[in-house]
Amino acid sequence: SAVISQKPSRDICQRGTSLTIQCQVDSQVTMMFWYRQQPGQSLTLIATANQGSEATYESGFVIDKFPISRPNLTFSTLTVSNMSPEDSSIYLCSAGQGQGSYNEQFFGPGTRLTVL
Amino acid sequence: DAKTTQPTSMDCAEGRAANLPCNHSTISGNEYVYWYRQIHSQGPQYIIHGLKNNETNEMASLIITEDRKSSTLILPHATLRDTAVYYCIVRVVTGGFKTIFGAGTRLFVKA
Numbered sequence: 001s002a003v004i005s006q007k008p009s010r011d012i013c014q015r016g017t018s019l020t021i022q023c024q025v026d027s028q029v030t031m032m033f034w035y036r037q038q039p040g041q042s043l044t045l046i047a048t049a050n051q052g053s054e055a056t057y058e059s060g061f062v063i064d065k066f067p068i069s070r071p072n073l074t075f076s077t078l079t080v081s082n083m084s085p086e087d088s089s090i091y092l093c094s095a096g097q098g099q100g101s102y103n104e105q106f107f108g109p110g111t112r113l114t115v116l
Numbered sequence: 117d118a119k120t121t122q123p124t125s126m127d128c129a130e131g132r133a134a135n136l137p138c139n140h141s142t143i144s145g146n147e148y149v150y151w152y153r154q155i156h157s158q159g160p161q162y163i164i165h166g167l168k169n170n171e172t173n174e175m176a177s178l179i180i181t182e183d184r185k186s187s188t189l190i191l192p193h194a195t196l197r198d199t200a201v202y203y204c205i206v207r208v209v210t211g212g213f214k215t216i217f218g219a220g221t222r223l224f225v226k227a
Contacts, residue, residue, distance in 0.1 A: 004159075031213065031214070033214060033215075035217075042201075042203070042217045042218060042219050042220055043154075043160065043217040044217075045214060045215070045216060045217075048214055092159050092160075094159075094215070096213065096215075104162050105162065105213075105215050106162070107159030107160045107161070108159050109158060109159050110158075110159055
C-alpha cells in the first residue's frame with residue numbers, strides 16, 4: 001500500500017489569496033488525483049495529475065483556478081487561486097497503482113481550508 | 117463510469133452483520149465494483165473490489181449478483197469503529213482509471 005501525506009493539514013486564508021497544497025507519496029505511483037470535499041458532501045474529483053504534462057481537469061474545474069503540478073512519480077501540488085469563501089473545503093490527494101484487476105487507490109488525510 | 121444507487125443511511129447493532137446494498141444496473145462488462153469507506157475526518161479507505169465472483173478479505177465480503185446489476189457489502193461483525201460513510205463505485209481498472217464518488221451510505225453502528 002501507499003502512504004500519502006499532505007501539507008498543510010489545515011489553513012485559514014483571506015479572500016483573494018492563493019494556497020498551494022503539497023502531496024507526497026512514499027512510493028512511486030502511476031496515477032495521482034486531487035479531490036474536493038465540501039462540508040457534509042461526498043468527494044468531487046478535481047483533476048488527474050499527470051507526470052510531466054498538464055493535468056486533466058473534470059467538468060467545472062479549470063487550470064487557472066486550480067493549477068496542478070506533478071514533477072515526478074511521488075509528488076504533486078494543487079494551488080487554489082484567488083480564493084473565495086466558496087472554496088472552503090477539504091482537499092484530498094489520492095494515488096493509484098496496480099496492474100490488471102488489482103488496482104487500488106489510496107487517499108491522503110486531506111487539507112482543511114477555510115477562506116474568510 | 118457507471119452510476120450507483122445506495123441508501124442514504126442505515127443502522128446496525130454492534131456485533132451483528134451489516135449488509136450494505138448497491139445498485140449499478142448500467143455497469144459495463146469491463147467495470148469492477150469497488151467499495152471504500154470514509155470514517156469521520158479521514159480520507160477514504162479501500163475495502164474490497166470484485167468483477168463477478170464473490171470476494172472476501174479480512175475486512176468484508178462482497179456479493180455480486182449474477183447479472184452484475186447489484187451488489188452487497190457485508191461487514192460480518194460490525195463494531196462501533198465501523199461507523200462511516202460507505203461508497204460503492206464501479207470503474208474500469210485499466211488505462212487511465214479514476215474513481216468517481218456518489219453520495220454513499222452513512223452506516224451507524226449502535227451499541
